[in-house]
Amino acid sequence: MILIKRVKRLARRFGLARVLCIGLLLGLALLRMAELPALEELRVRTFDTYQAIEPRVKTARPVVIVDIDEASLRKIGQFPWPRTRIADLVTQLTRLRAVVIGFDIAFPESDRTSPANAADAIAGLDDDTRDKLRALPSNDQVLAEAIRRSRVVLGQSGMSSVTAAPDRSQPSTGLAMLGGDPQPYLVNFPGLLRNVPELERAAAGRGLFSIRNERDGIVRRVPMMMQAQDNIVPSLSFEMLRVASGSDTILIKSDRAGIRSVGVRGFEIPTDRNGQLWVHFAKSDPGIYVSAADVLDGTVSPEKIAGRLVLIGTSSVGMLDTKTTPLDPVMPGVEVHAQVLESVLTRTVLSQPNYAIGAELCAALLLGIAVIWLAPMFGPITLVAVGALFAALLTGTSWYFYTRHRLLIDFTYPLLSTTLIYLSLIFSNFVREQRQRRRIRSAFSQYLSPALVEQLAQSPEKLVLGGEEREMTIMFSDVRGFTSIAESYRHDPHGLTTLMNRFLTPLTNAILDRDGTIDKYMGDAIMAFWNAPLDDPHHQVNACDAALDMLERIEALNKVRETEAAQGGHVYLPIQVGVGLNTGTCVVGNMGSDLRFDYSVLGDSVNLASRLEGQSKEYGFPIIVGSKTALAAKSRFAILELDFIMVKGKTEPEVIYAIAGRQEMATSESFQLLRNLTIEMLACYRSRDWEGALFAIERGRSSDVGHLLRLLYDLYEKRLRAYQLNPPPAEWNGAYALLTK
Numbered sequence: 125m126i127l128i129k130r131v132k133r134l135a136r137r138f139g140l141a142r143v144l145c146i147g148l149l150l151g152l153a154l155l156r157m158a159e160l161p162a163l164e165e166l167r168v169r170t171f172d173t174y175q176a177i178e179p180r181v182k183t184a185r186p187v188v189i190v191d192i193d194e195a196s197l198r199k200i201g202q203f204p205w206p207r208t209r210i211a212d213l214v215t216q217l218t219r220l221r222a223v224v225i226g227f228d229i230a231f232p233e234s235d236r237t238s239p240a241n242a243a244d245a246i247a248g249l250d251d252d253t254r255d256k257l258r259a260l261p262s263n264d265q266v267l268a269e270a271i272r273r274s275r276v277v278l279g280q281s282g283m284s285s286v287t288a289a290p291d292r293s294q295p296s297t298g299l300a301m302l303g304g305d306p307q308p309y310l311v312n313f314p315g316l317l318r319n320v321p322e323l324e325r326a327a328a329g330r331g332l333f334s335i336r337n338e339r340d341g342i343v344r345r346v347p348m349m350m351q352a353q354d355n356i357v358p359s360l361s362f363e364m365l366r367v368a369s370g371s372d373t374i375l376i377k378s379d380r381a382g383i384r385s386v387g388v389r390g391f392e393i394p395t396d397r398n399g400q401l402w403v404h405f406a407k408s409d410p411g412i413y414v415s416a417a418d419v420l421d422g423t424v425s426p427e428k429i430a431g432r433l434v435l436i437g438t439s440s441v442g443m444l445d446t447k448t449t450p451l452d453p454v455m456p457g458v459e460v461h462a463q464v465l466e467s468v469l470t471r472t473v474l475s476q477p478n479y480a481i482g483a484e485l486c487a488a489l490l491l492g493i494a495v496i497w498l499a500p501m502f503g504p505i506t507l508v509a510v511g512a513l514f515a516a517l518l519t520g521t522s523w524y525f526y527t528r529h530r531l532l533i534d535f536t537y538p539l540l541s542t543t544l545i546y547l548s549l550i551f552s553n554f555v556r557e558q559r560q561r562r563r564i565r566s567a568f569s570q571y572l573s574p575a576l577v578e579q580l581a582q583s584p585e586k587l588v589l590g591g592e593e594r595e596m597t598i599m600f601s602d603v604r605g606f607t608s609i610a611e612s613y614r615h616d617p618h619g620l621t622t623l624m625n626r627f628l629t630p631l632t633n634a635i636l637d638r639d640g641t642i643d644k645y646m647g648d649a650i651m652a653f654w655n656a657p658l659d660d661p662h663h664q665v666n667a668c669d670a671a672l673d674m675l676e677r678i679e680a681l682n683k684v685r686e687t688e689a690a691q692g693g694h695v696y697l698p699i700q701v702g703v704g705l706n707t708g709t710c711v712v713g714n715m716g717s718d719l720r721f722d723y724s725v726l727g728d729s730v731n732l733a734s735r736l737e738g739q740s741k742e743y744g745f746p747i748i749v750g751s752k753t754a755l756a757a758k759s760r761f762a763i764l765e766l767d768f769i770m771v772k773g774k775t776e777p778e779v780i781y782a783i784a785g786r787q788e789m790a791t792s793e794s795f796q797l798l799r800n801l802t803i804e805m806l807a808c809y810r811s812r813d814w815e816g817a818l819f820a821i822e823r824g825r826s827s828d829v830g831h832l833l834r835l836l837y838d839l840y841e842k843r844l845r846a847y848q849l850n851p852p853p854a855e856w857n858g859a860y861a862l863l864t865k
Contacts (some may be wrong), residue, residue, distance in 0.1 A: 155201035220429035228437030235263035283312025331363030345400035394475035591713035608802035630677035638670035664756035704737025707748035744835025745782035777859035810858030
């Protein structure tokens with residue numbers, strides 16, 4: 125519980141996605157230390173790619189392979205050959221001044237073709253001949269003598285099961301250890317297959333030629349030291365190197381991470397923690413092969429052998445000693461040992477130091493933390509560019525160490541770790557954005573048109589919740605005489621509800637179609653606004669268009685209702701709508717309590733819009749707008765100035781206007797006449813020329829369009845008659861104080 129509370133506190137402080145990604149980063153670090161096979165395979169495949177791109181270039185050929193090839197088998201016979209023939213081969217190579225001879229084959233049993241065995245096996249021999257045969261040295265003795273006169277390393281094999289009890293009298297290689305005990309880290313074989321004891325005692329060295337493939341069957345690493353049947357033994361190639369250097373002892377250096385290196389006089393070979401050498405492969409080289417038959421015949425050039433280490437093995441397919449390397453799908457096993465010796469002797473070995481794991485973990489942790497911290501601050505394009513830069517940096521650094529220092533530093537784990545962190549952040553952002561979009565759709569689907577809701581969901585950064593101040597256009601609409609209409613449905617509440625839905629639906633659609641936001645329904649009234657939550661640079665024009673659309677849709681609805689009333693034989697009461705529009709600075713955002721809130725708007729401009737809607741009946745125009753709205757929309761609509769009023773809470777009067785129609789009406793002759801008469805009447809009225817104002821009104825009434833201003837003229841005539849009897853005070857500026865009540 126304490127841990128959960130701490131995680132929750134961290135999530136609130138740094139963000140849940142960051143906390144989860146930190147947990148993922150630590151989990152990935154644990155997986156790296158656990159050496160998962162999948163990560164290991166990815167790593168070694170990367171190193172394979174390096175070797176395929178830039179393999180080891182041979183600058184010398186210090187190793188020769190005497191090949192028991194198909195030609196030798198055809199000429200001499202099937203293998204195994206008599207040990208005397210092997211002795212001839214050793215003698216001939218010694219005569220050609222081979223430095224060290226190593227056998228990639230084992231001689232675990234006595235030669236059955238020895239003279240004594242022949243004496244017992246051949247029937248019909250006389251006793252004298254049988255005794256002479258038994259008196260001859262065995263083939264193993266002949267081979268042992270040839271080995272004793274040379275420097276030969278015999279091959280041994282690690283076995284998967286325990287063989288006979290180890291013969292402690294057999295010679296072994298001297299070992300020295302620096303650091304910890306290497307045995308827990310060494311490649312281990314339960315059993316050990318040795319050679320005939322007589323041969324082992326004659327040899328200068330003994331080494332394992334066993335090579336374990338990786339999980340995918342490819343040879344990449346060869347153990348330099350192994351443990352077989354409780355004995356620490358060197359590999360064939362490393363033992364040949366010891367014999368060639370004249371060393372009596374092999375030094376194994378270890379630390380807490382495992383084995384660091386193995387060494388003999390003049391050579392220290394870096395290994396992995398298990399004592400394995402990463403082989404720096406070159407392409408298979410037929411030039412280092414010499415046929416065993418040619419050596420026995422004496423037809424091989426002495427320069428081919430002299431001063432070189434010689435491996436005796438086979439490339440014959442029937443001998444089943446082939447391996448797969450990062451460069452060659454098929455390579456004789458004996459050549460793998462040759463490649464090990466070549467890379468050591470030419471000082472071109474590869475190594476993956478024990479500190480490489482620490483370096484990889486540090487790189488992964490640093491890059492992961494950088495991504496976790498910086499990802500929310502950058503845009504996706506910048507983040508991808510930075511990620512590509514990091515990937516190039518990691519890859520380039522790893523490649524640099526491989527080509528310049530022959531160090532194998534894995535970049536795949538830091539890159540994979542960082543990529544997973546990045547993808548997790550992207551997924552977290554995607555989930556958060558989807559949740560935010562669902563929340564936005566749910567919150568605004570009742571206020572905005574579907575197109576605006578979707579635009580807001582796709583770009584939530586445009587939404588500022590919690591309250592902000594911005595210029596907006598506010599609309600209030602109300603049905604005139606709705607009380608009388610509702611009274612006619614007093615016995616039919618369902619019919620009244622249906623009627624309200626019938627006229628509120630087209631009014632709402634008119635607002636939403638012009639990018640408006642529905643604030644609330646108040647009985648038969650609607651409050652709406654523009655320029656929130658999404659920016660609308662033309663909010664005044666859109667609001668005026670919506671108001672005219674509302675009148676047109678109500679007119680269409682009235683025609684349908686009139687037809688229905690005539691057909692049904694009931695009273696028809698037309699629906700008339702008044703609209704007030706005002707533009708000004710407002711506060712908009714989520715307002716309410718912790719349990720319930722609405723996205724709404726507050727401010728003096730809202731109050732004025734409400735009062736303007738209430739005056740539409742008195743002035744005779746269904747749409748009345750404030751001065752800021754009229755100023756912004758004057759080029760698009762037929763607008764008339766109505767009055768000069770004082771608004772409560774303001775020291776300056778407000779000019780109010782009526783919207784009579786769209787631009788085509790504004791350019792008509794009848795509207796121009798109407799506008800000029802109104803301007804003349806208002807000018808006389810505000811200059812206290814009561815008679816002139818009344819004369820303008822009479823002229824307007826007598827015109828063809830006088831009926832359009834009937835209520836307005838009646839209103840002003842009433843005021844003028846009153847002012848004739850009781851003139852306003854001297855400081856009167858022409859403003860009417862009606863809206864101060």
